[in-house]
Amino acid sequence: MSRKNTQTRTRILTAAWHLLETDGTVRMSDIAKQAGISRQALYLHFPSRAELLIATTRYLDEVKHVDERLTANRAARSGREKLSLFVEVWGNYIPEIHGVARALMAMQDSDEEARNAWADRMHAVREGCEAAVDRIEADGLLAPGLDRKTASDLIWTLLSVRNWEQLRLGCGWSQEAYIAQMKRLAELTVIAPDR
Amino acid sequence: MSRKNTQTRTRILTAAWHLLETDGTVRMSDIAKQAGISRQALYLHFPSRAELLIATTRYLDEVKHVDERLTANRAARSGREKLSLFVEVWGNYIPEIHGVARALMAMQDSDEEARNAWADRMHAVREGCEAAVDRIEADGLLAPGLDRKTASDLIWTLLSVRNWEQLRLGCGWSQEAYIAQMKRLAELTVIAPDR
DNA sequence: AAGTCAACTTGACACGGCGTCAAGTTTTTC
DNA sequence: GAAAAACTTGACGCCGTGTCAAGTTGACTT
Structure with missing residues (x-):
């Protein structure tokens, strides 16, 4: 599997999760800010917004x-x-x-x-x-x-x-x-x- | 009431209607093309995409x-x-x-x-x-x-x-x-x- | 202590749609 | 035949996604 950095990855996922839970419209930049990294760094972990959201649901399911x-x-x-x-x-x-x-x-x-x-x-x-x-x-x-x-x-x-x-x-x-x-x-x- | 040009207006509305009926994603430029006018001219009749769509539903209802x-x-x-x-x-x-x-x-x-x-x-x-x-x-x-x-x-x-x-x-x-x-x-x- | 590698940063840029603006042309109206 | 309305063309700004290039930082070798 060799995940870049598992810590950061889950920080991103929980950030996305919590933002989506409360806020209606969530941009990539919002998630980055909440996770404490740069917007571009999101793309080091997920190829697109869609895949990030999908990963978030899988994470939640898990x-x-x-x-x-x-x-x-x-x-x-x-x-x-x-x-x-x-x-x-x-x-x-x-x-x-x-x-x-x-x-x-x-x-x-x-x-x-x-x-x-x-x-x-x-x-x-x-x-x-x-x-x-x-x-x-x-x-x-x-x-x-x-x-x-x-x-x-x-x-x-x-x-x-x-x-x-x-x-x-x-x-x-x-x-x-x-x-x-x-x-x-x-x-x-x-x-x-x-x- | 003083509608700009009622003919054009209904051409736009029917264009929007027919496009939306068949196609999933419809842009302003698509509607303009179908109606036979320039994209910018749409804004002479409707202030925004939202209002155009709303007008289209009202038109349909009518x-x-x-x-x-x-x-x-x-x-x-x-x-x-x-x-x-x-x-x-x-x-x-x-x-x-x-x-x-x-x-x-x-x-x-x-x-x-x-x-x-x-x-x-x-x-x-x-x-x-x-x-x-x-x-x-x-x-x-x-x-x-x-x-x-x-x-x-x-x-x-x-x-x-x-x-x-x-x-x-x-x-x-x-x-x-x-x-x-x-x-x-x-x-x-x-x-x-x-x- | 030097070197390497992965993770991340910063800043810039392309693209697609929406919406706007300015300046020109055609059509209607009187 | 002049004024007004309807429309055209081309350019531009905004926003959000996604990409690229050139750094920085820290940890792990050896």
């Missing part, structure tokens, strides 16, 4: 142990429980990565790498949705008229960062309200109604 | 008669029917404005005017949601545990342009499938279940 969190619902005893746990875990993860996510989403139009990186992250989320849906189908509880793909698409869309933004930031919801409603909607969406 | 369409569900006999009609009308309007919407959403971070203009458009949609929700409550069918605000927030979020993008473009859904599922979800979300 520090915050996303993967473990997202698969923490392995032990769920039912599809319903698995879905509920997944909504809770992912829904509560969103606010922690929202700053970086925002920045990465913003450059999707202009930067192919950013697009791929984000698509990749979202793919991991999608797999969580699929796992829950598969289990629900195995339980024989998949809502009539839905196939697995459609059901996963719906849950995945429901749990998008944009929707979180709109409800929490746009509509002023509390995080608890968000989680509660998402659980309710997710169940309503893919689980066959009692009768 | 040409396509959004307002009439969005209120076409006045005659609905029940809240349920009103909601269904609203989902159908708005959901089928999204693809027609998607190009411009995309561009306007993209500059939300950088431009306050664009932000306000978009918020304003979305406010109109929200009113449609509220009207349906109010009617549903009047019918005594609002799902237990939901207040009007929460219900409207949910429907409004469900019907966001971003969600349409994700399902139609990201997941490859047909427009019909999109409409059908949105109707189903909207009802499930806010209407009390049969018993």
